[in-house]
Amino acid sequence: MIIRIDLESDTPIYNQLTNQIMEGIATGELKPGQALPSVRALASDLGINLHTVNKAYSILKDSGFVQIHRQKGAVVQAGGMPPADLAFEERLERELRPMAAEAVGRGMTEERWLALCRQAFEQLHARREGGTI
């Protein structure tokens, strides 16, 4: 899986990393049980700091997407992904609200808004169909 870090982005590097790994898991590019690169290897690959990779892995562990074994390192959660529970839905709502508000304020139609939301979701599924080893 190819990860691209934009050092000039406003998004902190550890967030970019977390997001992209989560996308990899969502598309199935990263399979349950699959090992992630070691913190050291990934940091050197991407030319970023050890701590930054570590922080991303910790967040993924805390939200239940990966497990961290003392020896094997980080592994994509094998038995059951974390559920889309109420707490997650509430967070989603909280994050969607300001985006929807700006869309409404700019006069975007509900159809266009939903089309963009659908597109964001289906792009991940599409990649899931394709399948990369």
Next chain:
Amino acid sequence: MIIRIDLESDTPIYNQLTNQIMEGIATGELKPGQALPSVRALASDLGINLHTVNKAYSILKDSGFVQIHRQKGAVVQAGGMPPADLAFEERLERELRPMAAEAVGRGMTEERWLALCRQAFEQLHARREGGTI
């Protein structure tokens, strides 16, 4: 219009403020041409610093939602809100992507995802219909 600031949140105060004013504009609670409180008044109301309010107002000005008259203070943009142009759609896509990825990763169905997206949009329109006293 009631504004609530969560000092514990890790969303910066000026962002919380910007978002809520944008919601007010989206729902129509804040009418085009309507005056916003002066930076000093709002800051003291919310118990925050005047510079923090100032930053929120500046962002709203730069994105075209309010006008700042040097002596009269800030008023909601009267003639034509900023359009939902390509740049905005691209930003929206960029922001929706990681949220969709986490939803997919957590096994949320596309139906549920779209329901939440629709809900976020329609809640604003609903409030718009309702009208404020």
Next chain:
Amino acid sequence: MIIRIDLESDTPIYNQLTNQIMEGIATGELKPGQALPSVRALASDLGINLHTVNKAYSILKDSGFVQIHRQKGAVVQAGGMPPADLAFEERLERELRPMAAEAVGRGMTEERWLALCRQAFEQLHARREGGTI
């Protein structure tokens, strides 16, 4: 002569007013010896504050473009306009420098830059030819 004030502009109103009167003098729309409207009349016409008009007139007086008679009010300088002396050229240079710098930084060609400078100058002369009473 028609004066338009943009209350939403970043340029202070007294500057807008000063500039437009100076343009009127430059194009000849305002003739030497011609009386300007009274402070009171102009302020009420434009819907702005007395003090604001007063400040504009004072600046024009200080730079030698108008004379202020206690009874007749403000009159366009009759006997000889203020010269484009060294002090003025130095001020011009100081103001042109940052604009030229940004133009160069943005890759504008010298031809284009000079075309815009020429245009700004000739538009005033063109209006001078036409002549409005």
Next chain:
Amino acid sequence: MIIRIDLESDTPIYNQLTNQIMEGIATGELKPGQALPSVRALASDLGINLHTVNKAYSILKDSGFVQIHRQKGAVVQAGGMPPADLAFEERLERELRPMAAEAVGRGMTEERWLALCRQAFEQLHARREGGTI
């Protein structure tokens, strides 16, 4: 590069700073990719507040002349300066107009006006040719 701040000037300090850095970029004294001093270092060098430097850097960032890397600090935009697009030309026209008006009002010839405009442009290019040690 030597930066001089005039605390007496009525041009805000952050504008003086922005202008001088832009001149540095225009002349090539500041090379693409080159690091600017940290806000703290420059502020202490110039004897001004760090927030003032911050504001100048933010303006340069927003207009595309520098990039701000959260931890590395500010660097001159490397890949492609912001273009001299229509919006910039319109701004230039708006700023040139009152200067041209005053020049005409003071009886400056078009030749002299253009000579000063050319000089402002070429002085930057000249410095560019020269090269800095």
Next chain:
DNA sequence: GTGGTCTAGACCACT
């Protein structure tokens, strides 16, 4: 060590 955010407090220009 870097910029980002926030506070507190001041003076000024504009109206």
Next chain:
DNA sequence: GTGGTCTAGACCACT
């Protein structure tokens, strides 16, 4: 009375 600018000083996130 309004926003604009500036200072001084603090804590935090990121690396």
